[in-house]
Amino acid sequence: MTQTPGVTAPDYDVTQPLDIDFAGAFADITAEERAQQLAVRQFVQDEVLPVIDGYWERYEVPMDLVKRMAELDFLRDGVDVPGFPKISKMAEGLSAMEMSRGDGSVTTICGVQGGLALRSIVMLGSDEQIEKYAGPMARGEILGAFALTEPTHGSDSVGLETSAVKETRDGVEGYVINGEKKWIGFGSIGDISVVWARGEDGQVHGYIVPQDTPGYEATTIQGKLSLRAIHQAHIVLDDVFVPADALLPKSRSFKDTGRVLFATRLGVAWGAVGQAIACYETAVAYSKQRVQFGRPLAASQMVQERLTKMLSILTQMQLLVKQMTRLDEAEQLTGPQASLAKYTCTRGAREIASIARDLLGGNGILLENRVARHFADIEALHTYEGTESMQALIIGREITGTSAFA
Numbered sequence: 001m002t003q004t005p006g007v008t009a010p011d012y013d014v015t016q017p018l019d020i021d022f023a024g025a026f027a028d029i030t031a032e033e034r035a036q037q038l039a040v041r042q043f044v045q046d047e048v049l050p051v052i053d054g055y056w057e058r059y060e061v062p063m064d065l066v067k068r069m070a071e072l073d074f075l076r077d078g079v080d081v082p083g084f085p086k087i088s089k090m091a092e093g094l095s096a097m098e099m100s101r102g103d104g105s106v107t108t109i110c111g112v113q114g115g116l117a118l119r120s121i122v123m124l125g126s127d128e129q130i131e132k133y134a135g136p137m138a139r140g141e142i143l144g145a146f147a148l149t150e151p152t153h154g155s156d157s158v159g160l161e162t163s164a165v166k167e168t169r170d171g172v173e174g175y176v177i178n179g180e181k182k183w184i185g186f187g188s189i190g191d192i193s194v195v196w197a198r199g200e201d202g203q204v205h206g207y208i209v210p211q212d213t214p215g216y217e218a219t220t221i222q223g224k225l226s227l228r229a230i231h232q233a234h235i236v237l238d239d240v241f242v243p244a245d246a247l248l249p250k251s252r253s254f255k256d257t258g259r260v261l262f263a264t265r266l267g268v269a270w271g272a273v274g275q276a277i278a279c280y281e282t283a284v285a286y287s288k289q290r291v292q293f294g295r296p297l298a299a300s301q302m303v304q305e306r307l308t309k310m311l312s313i314l315t316q317m318q319l320l321v322k323q324m325t326r327l328d329e330a331e332q333l334t335g336p337q338a339s340l341a342k343y344t345c346t347r348g349a350r351e352i353a354s355i356a357r358d359l360l361g362g363n364g365i366l367l368e369n370r371v372a373r374h375f376a377d378i379e380a381l382h383t384y385e386g387t388e389s390m391q392a393l394i395i396g397r398e399i400t401g402t403s404a405f406a
Contacts, residue, residue, distance in 0.1 A: 013285065016281070017281065018277075018284065020281075020318075025319050026322065033090050037095065037098055039072070040099055043069075044098055044103075048099075049102055052065075052103045056229050056373055062106070070141075074099070075113055075140055076114040076137070077111055077115040079115070088329070089328050090329065093322075096271050097273050100270070101274040101277050103229060104374065104378070104380070104381060106230075107271050109230050111267060111271075112144070112186050112230070113137065114138075116146035116264060117194050119260055120260050121137070124250040125208075126249050128245070129245075129248070144191065145185060145186040145187040145190045145192070147187060147195040147196060148196045150162060150180055160179075160196060160197070160198060162178065162198065163199075164176070164197035164205065165178075172243055173244045174243040175197075175199075175246065175247065176240065177197050177239075178240070180234070180236050182233075183221070183232045184233045187211075187232065188219060188235075189220070192209065193209045206256075206257070207246045207247055209237075209242055213241070215237060216235065216240050218235045220232070220233055227377050266321070268342050268345075268381060269317075269320070270345075272345035272346045272381055272382075279353045279357075279370070282360070282370050282371050283355070283356040283359050286359070306358075309355065310356065313348045314348070320340075324340075324341045335394060336394055336395050342386065342391055343391040346378065346388070356375075357371050393405055
């Protein structure tokens with residue numbers, strides 16, 4: 001565990017996994033799924049936790065870890081890629097949980113590269129595009145971004161204003177893209193961006209845009225207090241020309257964009273479970289070895305009640321993501337169900353992080369105790385892939401049969 005300069009090393013190790021599964025939610029996973037989970041956990045223990053505080057504090061992307069994730073086949077976020085082994089949805093979820101237990105930014109790197117950019121190409125691209133990009137992206141040779149959100153269109157991304165107009169330049173048929181994007185992971189330090197723009201038919205389509213294309217200008221957003229080990233960009237697209245084969249041919253409307261987003265929403269819930277586990281592990285370790293008024297904190301009734309509350313919330317989260325994943329495996333998961341998983345788990349993670357931070361007192365704000373980093377990162381997790389309010393409206397429409405969307 002890295003140490004903050006000038007701070008005495010604590011006499012407890014908050015990074016040791018407790019393998020928490022109080023209700024036996026994962027007792028029936030396969031040996032292969034358990035092996036995948038433990039492989040990610042080992043990577044987190046050996047390679048993420050010893051260094052991630054420094055990257056987070058320096059606001060620096062851990063490119064060495066990105067390379068290692070590619071080598072270990074953790075970077076594609078479970079997306080099926082020709083030539084790579086298939087991963088079950090349960091193994092994909094457990095991987096996200098374990099990676100998030102290490103760090104939210106590292107999990108977001110996987111989510112952006114694999115869950116969004118790579119998935120868009122595999123799900124909506126041509127055979128030629130898949131052959132060109134899928135393998136290299138899975139191997140980390142090409143880093144991708146998913147450029148959907150705009151400065152004035154976040155939750156209402158269906159109303160995006162970025163445009164793509166057909167044009168021929170120097171005898172090459174293609175599209176000219178104009179607009180702006182914001183909060184785009186890897187948008188300023190990657191190789192390609194899947195840019196979502198409105199075509200002349202009024203529908204939203206995806207286009208593969210190399211980030212060195214003239215007119216593509218990306219600035220890394222500064223001043224972030226959450227997910228500091230991944231960079232998001234503000235992108236300006238000024239008469240960016242791409243050839244006709246940059247269009248993802250199966251991206252025919254925003255519904256297809258939504259298919260990509262739907263496939264990632266349950267992963268966000270799993271990530272929230274992982275971050276909640278990290279906070280709970282720290283609280284348990286700290287309470288057992290922190291002595292106040294002549295006895296460990298764990299001997300206090302108030303502390304035991306707090307730990308019980310945290311475990312209760314965490315267990316409910318685990319059972320929920322497990323059941324929703326079983327539905328997903330059976331191809332029965334609905335949009336509102338995925339929204340309920342994200343809504344419930346990010347709210348639960350927020351509460352667990354808050355209780356853990358308070359239980360640790362002043363030590364709760366030290367990076368070396370993990371809680372402060374997760375406390376901040378969960379705020380971003382709670383917002384992206386659809387805010388709490390948007391998830392509530394999706395669920396509310398399912399409950400009432402009436403849409404409250406403006």
